[in-house]
Amino acid sequence: MIETIHHVERAPVRSVLFDFDGTLSLIREGWQEVMINFMTEILWQLDPSQPEPAVRQHVNEYVTRLTGKQTIYQMIQLAEEIVRRGGVPEDPLLYKRQYHDRLWERIRERVKGLECGKYQAEQWLVTGSLQALEDLKTRGLDLFLASGTDEVFVRREAELLGLTRFFEGRIYGALDQYRLFSKKMIIQRVLSEQNLQGSELVAFGDGYVEIENTKEVGGTAVGVATDERLRGGRIDQWKRERLIAAGADFIVPDFSDHEKLMGYLTEG
Numbered sequence: 714m715i716e717t718i719h720h721v722e723r724a725p726v727r728s729v730l731f732d733f734d735g736t737l738s739l740i741r742e743g744w745q746e747v748m749i750n751f752m753t754e755i756l757w758q759l760d761p762s763q764p765e766p767a768v769r770q771h772v773n774e775y776v777t778r779l780t781g782k783q784t785i786y787q788m789i790q791l792a793e794e795i796v797r798r799g800g801v802p803e804d805p806l807l808y809k810r811q812y813h814d815r816l817w818e819r820i821r822e823r824v825k826g827l828e829c830g831k832y833q834a835e836q837w838l839v840t841g842s843l844q845a846l847e848d849l850k851t852r853g854l855d856l857f858l859a860s861g862t863d864e865v866f867v868r869r870e871a872e873l874l875g876l877t878r879f880f881e882g883r884i885y886g887a888l889d890q891y892r893l894f895s896k897k898m899i900i901q902r903v904l905s906e907q908n909l910q911g912s913e914l915v916a917f918g919d920g921y922v923e924i925e926n927t928k929e930v931g932g933t934a935v936g937v938a939t940d941e942r943l944r945g946g947r948i949d950q951w952k953r954e955r956l957i958a959a960g961a962d963f964i965v966p967d968f969s970d971h972e973k974l975m976g977y978l979t980e981g
């Protein structure tokens with residue numbers, strides 16, 4: 714179940730970074746479709762001269778490229794696309810709110826279901842997440858979580874999924890003052906605060922950004938290419954290809970083989 718892309722030097726791992734949406738949490742499963750529909754509608758209405766599928770393809774490309782960064786960057790790109798088509802864009806923050814309202818329609822039932830006990834946390838987690846986090850904690854590693862979703866939502870959803878206790882407050886997400894947050898900044902902060910070498914860091918993620926940022930500092934990157942509709946067990950080939958292109962050292966479909974992977978990474 715573990716695909717090795719690069720043979721990495723085994724270094725003692727001390728710190729582990731997790732992305733949130735699509736890596737651990739499936740509460741926001743389907744967000745890409747919601748965002749791509751939202752942007753395609755706006756751009757195509759503005760300039761119908763290009764066929765709708767071509768607009769959609771273009772939107773898909775930049776949304777994917779910016780996945781893992783804060784949502785606002787995707788909305789800033791939308792505003793630029795509007796200008797390019799001769800339109801006058803709104804504040805990107807307004808687009809972000811509109812998109813979030815649409816996404817909320819899709820995920821409201823999931824959040825409410827978790828709140829009232831209709832759903833168990835496992836139903837909205839990638840397979841093996843809780844066991845993997847427990848195992849890493851037992852090994853004495855420091856865990857931290859960084860997400861491009863707004864921090865208030867990440868903290869709330871992590872709580873609903875029973876993940877808060879693993880991270881001891883080190884849960885970071887997007888802020889309205891978006892220049893004060895990036896995954897790169899969080900990684901730098903953790904490395905310096907804990908006096909770590911980049912090689913002592915392992916990251917798990919399903920987006921470009923966390924994989925690239927981790928490789929830049931010399932860490933090990935595990936691409937979590939889960940088929941989100943199944944929660945695990947099968948690789949999403951589209952995600953896999955993009956994670957490999959971003960520099961992932963390993964690809965996994967979920968966390969069910971976490972003992973083998975962490976054994977290899979921490980003990981060799």
Ligand SMILES: [Mg+2]
Pocket residue numbers: 732733734735736781918919920
């Ligand atoms: Mg993600």
